[in-house]
Amino acid sequence: MGMAFANSQVGVWLRHRRWLLIVLFLGVLIPLYVFGKLAENVASQEILSFDKPLLLLVHGLATPTLDTLMLSFSALGYLYGVVPLDIGILLFLLWRHRRQDALFWSIAIGGAALLNLIAKSAFGRIRPDLWLSISPETSFSFPSGHAMGSMALVTALIVLVWSTRWRYFTIIVGGLFVFLVGLSRSYLGVHYPSDILAGWTASAAWVFGVGLFRIKRNSRSLSAGEASLR
DSSP, X not given: OHHHHHHSHHHHHHHHTHHHHHHIIIIIIHHHHHHHXXXXXXXXXXXXXXXXXXXXXXXXXXXXXXXXXXXXXXXXXXXXXXXXXXXXXXXXXXXXXXXXXXXHHHHHHHHHHHHHHHHHHHHOOOOOOSSOOSSXXXXXXXXXXXXXXXXXXXXXXXXXXXXXXXXXXXXXXXXXXXXXXHHHHHHTTSSOHHHHHHHHHHHHHHHHHHHHHHHHHHXXXXXXXXXXXX
């Protein structure tokens, strides 16, 4: 019976699309579930059980050196790092006439930014005030814009370089960058850890979701090209 299933049309379909299904499950469905659970608690005006203890833990590590380091990663996570890279990569893709990749990049990055603005207004979560921050913020807290922006950048890069030798380098270095940007926002006391986690999961789900449409479209184009050669 197992052999019959493997040789059936369903089995062939699953084998040919196993990576798409893995990305759908790990990159879209699980992050969406996590974001939904976090959003449910925030909508109920609840402070998650791990938020305050983690904030106090990282604040207890504060030193002048760490202050400087975290301020640097916070700046790189938005105006002085992520935003210039977003623009620079888009211009590079257009310069190389990679219009489909440029379209994917614009939708992935721009969509994540728009989702962040909508979510912040919708949830209206006030930022933590456990101590006086050395880099205070006045906008709403949930989800973190720095977390969403850095995750969108790295996730979109992973999608673009997945078929190249750069994918593991991008995953490792990009993942470390995303983590440090998120850590810096909690270290500075301007975001709850749940804000960071929500930003990561929402952004990953969005970009991977857009990436799946890109992969599906490229597969159709390849199939059409192969059919024309027969």
